Amino acid sequence: MLIKKPSDVRPSEITSKANYLNRRDFIRAGTGIGGSILASSALGAVVPAKRREMLPDLSASPFSTDEQPNSYEDITTYNNYYEFGTGKDDPYENAQDFEPRPWTIAVEGHAEKIGTFDFDDFIKPFDLEERIYRMRCVEAWSMVIPWVGIPLADVVKYLAPTSKAKYVAFETLFDPSRMPGQKRRALDWPYREGLTIAEATNPLPILAVGLYGEVMPNQNGAPIRLVVPWKYGFKGIKGIVRMRFTDRQPQTSWNMAQPREYGFYATVNPNVDHPRWSQARERRIGAGIFASKQPTLMFNGYGEEVAHLYKGLDLRRNF
Ligand code: MTE
Secondary structure, three states: OOOOOHHHOOOOOOOOHHHHHHHHHHHHHHHOOOOEEOOOHHHOOOOOOOOEEEOOOOEOOOOOOOOOOOOHHHHHHOOOOHHHOOOOOHHHHHOOOOOOOOOEEEEEEOEOOOEEEEHHHHHOOOOOEEEEEEEEOOOOEEEEEEEEEEEHHHHHHHHOEOOOOOEEEEEEOOOOOOOHHHHOOOOOOOOEEEEEHHHHOOOOOEEEEEEOOEEOOHHHOOOOEEEOOOEOHHHOOOOEEEEEEEOOOOOOHHHHHOOOOOOOOOEOOOOOOEOOEOOOEEEEOOOOOOOOOEEOOHHHHOHHHHHHHHOOOOOOOOO
């Protein structure tokens, strides 16, 4: 994976949660729930957006951190999404005209409810929740992101995998005419990821459809992406078009590209260094260029909820 020099990092302001909540109230009052808005400086948003749309009322979650979320600008302009280019600002620059509709999700393999679902029908049975999670990238930077999504566990239970299903695999859209980065073989497309069924039915992972109370920006993985907060960010596959329940550990993109550097489990672990850099500390995006790196937490701080999943598994070997 590419790493940016600190001099490339934008020293942007962090939006406090209070400002964030005020901004949400302001947007609601001005546009009505679900109404479309154009981003404007009056909203405190510095990112020009063609279309920004609020999501309906969201329930809060006890799993949210009370750490200060990163600004909307940080979260939507400093991205990894190789389908739109390998630079950190490429996804923001190149994904603005992407149309995440119509969109279908194919559900395949060992489950009772298989088939191809229209995106809106796919998420309709579930309530949207806000989950404010830390995200730790394997490149040793981190953010705090107020996602909006549906618990993956609810989706998996609804799709009713059979006893043969041991894993769930995910795939991103492959369409080089819409995703210009796919014209080059930066990765073996389509982007692929996977979880064990035990991981997928843990309460923490979500299928995210928005952030900051708004519909998911293209560069963050519209219309739907995975968020698994105790794993390195590359597990959070964007632009999902396929879920497959399987009895075999699925192939995953970064493991296929560099098997000695990226594993299937990819749990955040400050004690297991990447072969080319330390994982002990992380740079919090938006903290400013003079801020010191902060210690990385085992399982990104979510050990209480997930450590039991790995009992008996040597995460130093199965990284
Ligand atoms: N999903 C797809 N399809 N393609 C990608 O290149 N990059 C991953 C992950 N999901 C990626 C992807 C990596 S390396 C990270 S760190 C996160 O997305 C970044 O998510 P963000 O840009 O929303 O912060």
